[in-house]
Amino acid sequence: MSPSTVENIAHCEFAYLRDLLIRTHMQNIKDITSSIHYEMYRVRRLHENNTVAAHANGIPEHRLVAHEM
Template identity: 95%
Template structure:
């Protein structure tokens, strides 16, 4: 979380400069792929708490690690159980609804193990992150996660204004969400 907030802070500092760049370098974290151990049962309390906190600052895409060690029935059951637990714990993940590929994409894929959707959902993940939803992920980062950070920081006793007016950085408090 500190790294994500540090990236938001760097972007904010560029944004509030009097002579800011026409195009601010965007080093914000737009997505976090969260790997869930393939227990087949439920989420660990640690995973629930960490995803709850993380979902407030970044788009989370939960992925079952080593899902190929589960049977298709076990995997489907585990995915359903995870979705229920995420919903019950108020954890927002990306995308809100299950990602479904186009029939065209399915036909264009190579049939090796990683690309074969009968064995692995890597093709879905790649398409989600790179092909179909990349701009949407960036938009959510800008309009929701970064905006919440920005508003909170700008409301913190004018510390950002003080920094812009030349007060040394060591006088500013480092805050995490």
């Protein structure tokens, strides 16, 4: 089976462009994923866990404080 026209380097430079962009921006992608996306997920999960624990202890939700970045 032959590669699609876009993937065929004899007809198109897309594969070279894709590889160049991934190589040059991979560290930036990793940094953004770690510092923004993971931290937002972590804060959301901590808030959910605190809410569940507070409800189990009888603390009203309006007294909960989320510690966000």
